[in-house]
Amino acid sequence: MDLSFTAEDQAFREEVQAFLRDHLPAGVRHKVLNGMHLERDDYLAWQHALHARGWGGPSWPEKFGGTGWSPVQQYIFDSTCSEAGAPRLVPFGLKMVAPVIMAYGNEAQHKRFLPPILAGEEWWCQGYSEPGAGSDLASLKARAVRDGDHYVVNGQKTWTTLGQYADWIFCLVRTDPEAKPQRGISFLLIDMKTPGVTVRPIITMDGAHEVNEVWLEDVRVPVENLIGEENKGWTYAKFLLGHERTNIAGIGIAKRELARLKRLALTEVREGRPLLEDPLFAVQVARLEIELTALEITNLRVLSAEAENRAPGPEASILKIKGSEIQQGILELMTEAVGLQALPYRREAMGAGYQGDYPVEGHALTPTMQYLNLRKLSIYGGSNEIQRDIISQMILGL
Amino acid sequence: MDFTFTDEQTMLFDMTTRYLGNEYGFEKRASIIASDAGMSEAVWRGIADLGLLALLVPEENGGAAAGPVETMLVMSAFGKALLVEPYLASAVVATSAIARLGDARQRETWLEPMGAGDLIAIVAHDEPHGGATRATAVGGGFLLDGRKTMVAHAGRAGLLLVSARSDDGAVGLFAVDPAQPGVKLVTYPTVDGGRAADVVLSQVHVADANRLGAGDVSEDLAAILDIGLAALCGEALGVLQRSLDATIEYTRTRKQFGQPIGKFQALRHRMADMLIHVEQSRSMAYLAAVRADEADVAVRERALSAAKVVVGEACRFVGQQAVQLHGGMGVTDELDVSHCFKRLFAIEKTFGSTREHLSRFSRALVA
Ligand SMILES: Cc1cc2nc3c(=O)[nH]c(=O)nc-3n(C[C@H](O)[C@H](O)[C@H](O)COP(=O)(O)OP(=O)(O)OC[C@H]3O[C@@H](n4cnc5c(N)ncnc54)[C@H](O)[C@@H]3O)c2cc1C
Numbered sequence: 001m002d003l004s005f006t007a008e009d010q011a012f013r014e015e016v017q018a019f020l021r022d023h024l025p026a027g028v029r030h031k032v033l034n035g036m037h038l039e040r041d042d043y044l045a046w047q048h049a050l051h052a053r054g055w056g057g058p059s060w061p062e063k064f065g066g067t068g069w070s071p072v073q074q075y076i077f078d079s080t081c082s083e084a085g086a087p088r089l090v091p092f093g094l095k096m097v098a099p100v101i102m103a104y105g106n107e108a109q110h111k112r113f114l115p116p117i118l119a120g121e122e123w124w125c126q127g128y129s130e131p132g133a134g135s136d137l138a139s140l141k142a143r144a145v146r147d148g149d150h151y152v153v154n155g156q157k158t159w160t161t162l163g164q165y166a167d168w169i170f171c172l173v174r175t176d177p178e179a180k181p182q183r184g185i186s187f188l189l190i191d192m193k194t195p196g197v198t199v200r201p202i203i204t205m206d207g208a209h210e211v212n213e214v215w216l217e218d219v220r221v222p223v224e225n226l227i228g229e230e231n232k233g234w235t236y237a238k239f240l241l242g243h244e245r246t247n248i249a250g251i252g253i254a255k256r257e258l259a260r261l262k263r264l265a266l267t268e269v270r271e272g273r274p275l276l277e278d279p280l281f282a283v284q285v286a287r288l289e290i291e292l293t294a295l296e297i298t299n300l301r302v303l304s305a306e307a308e309n310r311a312p313g314p315e316a317s318i319l320k321i322k323g324s325e326i327q328q329g330i331l332e333l334m335t336e337a338v339g340l341q342a343l344p345y346r347r348e349a350m351g352a353g354y355q356g357d358y359p360v361e362g363h364a365l366t367p368t369m370q371y372l373n374l375r376k377l378s379i380y381g382g383s384n385e386i387q388r389d390i391i392s393q394m395i396l397g398l
Numbered sequence: 399m400d401f402t403f404t405d406e407q408t409m410l411f412d413m414t415t416r417y418l419g420n421e422y423g424f425e426k427r428a429s430i431i432a433s434d435a436g437m438s439e440a441v442w443r444g445i446a447d448l449g450l451l452a453l454l455v456p457e458e459n460g461g462a463a464a465g466p467v468e469t470m471l472v473m474s475a476f477g478k479a480l481l482v483e484p485y486l487a488s489a490v491v492a493t494s495a496i497a498r499l500g501d502a503r504q505r506e507t508w509l510e511p512m513g514a515g516d517l518i519a520i521v522a523h524d525e526p527h528g529g530a531t532r533a534t535a536v537g538g539g540f541l542l543d544g545r546k547t548m549v550a551h552a553g554r555a556g557l558l559l560v561s562a563r564s565d566d567g568a569v570g571l572f573a574v575d576p577a578q579p580g581v582k583l584v585t586y587p588t589v590d591g592g593r594a595a596d597v598v599l600s601q602v603h604v605a606d607a608n609r610l611g612a613g614d615v616s617e618d619l620a621a622i623l624d625i626g627l628a629a630l631c632g633e634a635l636g637v638l639q640r641s642l643d644a645t646i647e648y649t650r651t652r653k654q655f656g657q658p659i660g661k662f663q664a665l666r667h668r669m670a671d672m673l674i675h676v677e678q679s680r681s682m683a684y685l686a687a688v689r690a691d692e693a694d695v696a697v698r699e700r701a702l703s704a705a706k707v708v709v710g711e712a713c714r715f716v717g718q719q720a721v722q723l724h725g726g727m728g729v730t731d732e733l734d735v736s737h738c739f740k741r742l743f744a745i746e747k748t749f750g751s752t753r754e755h756l757s758r759f760s761r762a763l764v765a
């Protein structure tokens with residue numbers, strides 16, 4: 001038993017750290033470390049920097065221009081970047097549609113779609129959920145009807161994250177309404193500029209515009225944008241849902257936010273002493289840090305199994321549940337740390353260069369908005385209830 | 399032992415609920431919180447006409463001289479409606495402060511218009527770090543310097559009651575006109591749809607006649623804030639109940655996997671736990687109301703802290719689970735559940751957080 005990384009892994013981490021020092025834009029880093037709102041260009045600037053270094057596809061095989069890193073290397077890369085204040089990689093292109101295109105797309109699709117994802121030239125969004133199809137995704141209704149060399153698509157997608165920035169959307173659509181729900185679904189790539197595609201904002205409780213409704217009305221999609229075979233989309237969708245595992249726990253993000261929580265609790269003073277010295281507060285921070293330590297080791301165990309080609313299975317659900325709960329817990333405690341300053345609502349403080357007349361520094365104003373925003377973690381990507389169902393069925397065999 | 403309400407108390411609750419049912423729907427509230435003022439003058443007038451603003455005003459000043467139980471009932475109705483108008487701040491806390499500390503002239507000057515809806519008064523007590531407000535004695539009065547934070551609806555108040563420490567260490571309460579020279583308000587919206595301000599005081603002159611009480615009033619202030627805390631527990635009840643009701647309703651109608659999601663046992667148990675939190679909070683809101691004007695300070699503080707811990711934990715659990723059980727719909731601004739969530743979040747932090755009250759309760763264990 002040895003829990004430490006190898007010398008090569010250590011050297012790799014240092015290489016990543018050095019790159020971050022030189023190439024992570026300072027403005028972006030500042031925003032991430034202070035929980036501020038990131039713009040489209042912030043994400044893109046980082047993707048461009050990575051691409052220039054040849055690291056545009058950290059989870060991609062070399063064959064498609066990726067790094068070919070092992071799961072452990074990917075993990076080191078992700079967590080080192082997160083801890084240093086790099087934005088998360090926008091997953092919809094890189095980590096969601098790209099693996100599906102690689103695995104099930106044809107060569108023309110590889111050539112057309114993969115390079116712009118790597119280079120950060122095309123932004124993708126995910127069109128799975130519908131108003132009536134959330135946890136029960138297979139009940140989706142958006143309909144695609146073949147008409148010559150096109151599909152004509154009608155329906156509504158919802159909760160589409162950052163769809164307002166997207167050039168392309170990958171959609172699950174129903175091509176055979178007669179078949180069993182899982183059988184009649186196809187996987188289509190749709191250009192957001194096609195006539196009939198309308199994006200409408202959904203404002204969330206933190207006041208952010210992060211998710212959207214996407215309406216599809218008589219949208220004509222060339223058949224060459226079908227992935228794989230018609231009516232096999234569910235297989236591809238499940239492949240995709242099972243793919244993003246290395247970073248599902250968000251260990252690096254949690255470590256970064258835990259460090260921020262401690263910084264806050266050291267500057268916040270109660271009755272003449274730093275808040276972190278209040279035993280009731282310290283105990284809560286300690287619990288989170290201990291839970292995070294356990295989760296990190298659990299995550300590494302899953303990764304080692306993956307490296308030995310034992311396919312990571314439903315253990316990912318453990319990572320998703322604990323990871324989301326820990327992140328939510330850290331933000332909740334941050335709002336506790338700033339005391340009454342958690343209550344003023346200043347959305348401007350989420351933007352760069354906030355110079356409001358409000359004297360409290362931005363750092364006291366952002367945790368509340370993030371806390372509100374992060375309620376989503378236990379809802380999306382398979383809600384925590386659904387993850388517990390997966391554990392009880394797939395691991396426990398109940 | 400008697401947990402029933404008198405006929406008058408029941409009528410008061412029903413009347414308030416009915417009024418809000420007619421005048422304070424979700425859309426109406428949404429337009430109020432989006433308006434510049436962040437409160438409705440018509441609603442303020444409406445609750446004044448019902449006599450609610452005079453509930454805690456003494457009889458000789460034209461009020462109903464009611465107590466914490468009536469306040470709890472009214473507040474729970476306000477909680478259920480997610481009322482944003484400064485009832486708690488003006489009609490409960492400031493009214494109690496003036497009734498308790500004011501002399502006959504002060505009570506007459508301020509309580510009568512407050513009860514009638516013509517004057518809003520707000521206690522400015524909490525301070526940001528380094529805000530330490532001081533009162534320096536000068537001929538015939540005091541000069542106030544310092545900073546107060548999260549003063550509810552200060553921008554609309556006609557009177558601020560500012561706590562400040564004088565050189566001898568005594569805490570006093572001073573009546574300040576917000577339009578007075580030296581007073582600056584930095585106003586902002588609050589996360590729960592309310593409005594508040596930081597009040598910055600520099601060399602603000604207060605005549606002796608505008609000081610409330612004599613000597614050190616810190617114990618009185620603590621008692622006044624505990625009356626506010628008991629009222630807040632009542633408000634929490636209403637918000638908690640609304641969150642639970644909305645969740646039950648949603649899980650009955652939302653279908654996934656061919657059935658209402660409320661049929662899934664995992665969610666049924668969650669809602670059962672939510673109900674337990676609501677009922678435990680109800681018990682503690684009653685305890686808080688009964689002990690709010692208890693003369694024995696130790697008994698009062700112990701009960702009020704215990705109440706805030708139970709209610710605070712309910713605010714977190716019920717708020718978070720209500721959102722969770724609504725799925726994606728729960729995080730939008732469109733449904734009332736996220737608005738309940740945000741109010742519960744604010745309640746948990748107001749008049750001391752769960753942790754702070756747990757701490758106060760623990761310290762008293764060895765005393
Ligand atoms: C911020 C945010 C961003 C999102 N981004 C995207 C995106 O980019 N693209 C996309 O396609 N989708 C996206 N989603 C959608 C997300 O995947 C769904 O919200 C999620 O699948 C839950 O579906 P629902 O919202 O319809 O809730 P429902 O499925 O209606 O669930 C409501 C509640 O019931 C519970 N529940 C449901 N079924 C069961 C069961 N069998 N047993 C026990 N409990 C159950 C759920 O756990 C939840 O608590 C996003 C959602 C959010 C909130």
